[in-house]
Amino acid sequence: MTAPDAAPLPPTGTRGPTEVRFHHSTGLPALLSEAGCSLLVSTYQAGQVVAVGVAEEQLTFSFRRFDKAMGLALGADVLAVAGKGQVWMLRDHSDLAPRMAPPGRHDRCWLPRSSTVTGEIACHEIAWGTAPDGSPDLWIVNTRFSCLAGLDHRYSFVPRWRPPFISSLAPQDRCHLNGLAMRDGAPAYVTVMARTDEPGGWRASRNDTGAVLDVASGAPVTTGLAMPHSPRWHDGRLYVLNSGLGRLETVDPATGQRDVVAAVPGYARGLALHGDLAFVGLSRIRETSTFGGVPIAAYHDQLKCGVGVIQLSTGTTVGTLEFASGVEEIFDVQVAPGARCPTFGESAGEGDDVWVVPQQA
Template sequence: MNNPQPDQAPLRSVHTSNFSPLLNHLKLSLVISTYQAGKLVIARPDGNVLNTHFRVFNKPMGLATDYGRIAVGCAYQIWELRNVPAVAQKLEPQGKHDACYLPRNCHITGDIDIHEMAWGKQELWFVNTRFSCLCTLDFDHSFVPRWRPKFISALTPEDRCHLNGLAMINYHPKYVTALGMSDSFNGWRENKAKGGVIIDVEHNQIIATGLSMPHSPRWYNNQLWVLESGNGSLAKVDLNTGKLETVAVLPGFTRGLDFWGNLAFIGLSQVRETAVFSGIPLTEKLTERTCGVWVVNIQTGETVAFLRFEDAVQEIFAVQVLPGLRFPEIIDSDEQLLRLSYVLPDEALADVPQELKQISS
């Protein structure tokens, strides 16, 4: 386990000794959102220690990563960040960082309780939980509603079914999760322990019912996976019957999921004494509260490694793999760096004097 420093106490974490070597071997790092603590966390290998690097965002929840870009869904806006390798080369200590994500765009959506997001071929898709719909963006509007469950009769900010998770296939929305089939204000809360559903977006058909607070549906290895958060589990979904096959049961509220090879990276959140967490199976059986990221072998269900947060970080929303990057950086508020970092089209670079190119390279 790593030993937190005293000045890191509010954000301290511990991890299994194999977590950093595992990421290093796989040539990847993780980006994690925790809306409760208002942070993005980069988990990256640093020798034998897992470096947990915190950046401040306003209630970050959904994350979408794809080919050098990250989208972050926040309290009332979506931030888009782009990797600028030339800036990474200049960061201290020089030569250590292999990516640097800079803010490029910010879209104001209003308070729509953005949940999961994913990149399509041409656009960003996201779950608008407050309005019970899937959306995309354009420059003129807060959001563009594109789909909603057939049992939702109106476009209204009432969080009627708590639509939350999004699975893509071939860059198109295919499956979503919701905590209930209610068509009334916050109606999903009445049967949250076993009212959860999985919906086929393409056909607008419910394919699984009776689930306990499902989150994070994913299509991986030609299989639909889901986190049944109320049971603290990772499961496979039988598309013919709608039944779940539990692969692993973990010591926390499972939410946030990504895969690499035979491994699943799963976010765990503490179960608190609130109305949201009351009455679910997990609340009855847990003897301790755990928040972090667990690594599970999807073939055996065994835990391979884990990262556990303590004190300030109590809930995880999203976990995403950053393949090929061992030590990335995310810039949130470094005004000096942002003022002096310029990204130009290749054709424009032809007109930049060579001496300036050398300075900026």
């Protein structure tokens, strides 16, 4: 491990900047460089999206505040961020990136340009798909209404799919629908914590009631998971985080059989797959009404918060990033392919300091 380092977290509300202390495995900067990518990480507890890149063989961090930042979806020229009561759109202004301080360091830059107000729908994961006309199509996991939805400026949201056991559209978080896997530009699989139609019914038992559902049929693909999250389709295989057990697993869609790829030292939530690497979000948890009694809670004093990097072919942990203070929970992790050192254009403690105007101005 490297020696601990620190970065200032931008202000939350009326509070001043919070120092975030972190440390990482010695080879993580080289690993990201060799993989040709950087990371985007959201934490709803701290209300931040963090871009993690590499410059001069050192990790770099850029923070952007979003109230209750959760799901992230990176498209060709836009980054969507699910926040409290709205979904933000950050446009890619990478032509400006090299001019950001310090000059020449950054190669990607995302700046907020608009948002759609959804109201409090507890939006969890979001993902870009492809509309019939070939245009980008954003799908959102509307957890409070137990459905998948789209966005339209005329409405709070547009319901597009719900599990067959959910009898009606209601703001009751019946099954805790939370994760979405895309395949060929369309929703393919979702995760739920329980197949129940009762308001808040998933809370009754969480250790073995989780399931992965097939969107096309609505049928369960595999069952018996503990608080599952983040299903992903990658290189012809289905992956899922069995969060309550701290495991990354593969699922055979034909039989429902699951195999453990790796165990991780945290509540696993947020998964990005890139080549032979899995970037897994890790959270510390406390004994609460949500997490109390979950199997991994027995090890709460040993859990880490950060990102673990797993080699898929071997199940070996090949890199780690751990937040020692300032951040306790990770929600989503996304890979930014081809990005070396991204930025959100903020200076710590100074707020927004970038304005984009037409060139003729």
